[in-house]
Amino acid sequence: FAEVVLPEGVKAEGFGLHPALLDAALHAIGLADGEAEGLPFSWSGVRLYASGATALRVRLAPTDADGVALTVADGSGAPVATVDSLVVRPVSAEQFVGEGGQDDALFGIDWVPVSLAAGDD
Numbered sequence: 001f002a003e004v005v006l007p008e009g010v011k012a013e014g015f016g017l018h019p020a021l022l023d024a025a026l027h028a029i030g031l032a033d034g035e036a037e038g039l040p041f042s043w044s045g046v047r048l049y050a051s052g053a054t055a056l057r058v059r060l061a062p063t064d065a066d067g068v069a070l071t072v073a074d075g076s077g078a079p080v081a082t083v084d085s086l087v088v089r090p091v092s093a094e095q096f097v098g099e100g101g102q103d104d105a106l107f108g109i110d111w112v113p114v115s116l117a118a119g120d121d
Helices: 019-026 029-033
Strands: 002-005 038-048 055-062 068-073 079-090
Touching: 002 019, 019 055, 029 079
Parallel strands: none
Antiparallel strands: 002 055, 038 079, 055 068, 068 079
């Protein structure tokens, strides 16, 4: 079981389920077995019943296929979402590093000159 809450000032409007809230709930998967190093790999049976939640109560239960089932409710216990199975796969920092050990190969800085239009100060 896990309880997660969005920080003050973060709005849940515009999301079926706020991504930060869902991510925080998924962190509880690794707490049961002590292996928090993984990323969501395969989702099945995902259902959304309500939107706009700023706090969640999450029940995690193992499935037969090396996955976990999630039952998600809001702070009052009303259903928000269910997931029949989520499989997480291990990932290491080395998997994110590009060939040749360049972990910043996708990033660069370009300074582009911008001229101001008359009256823009």
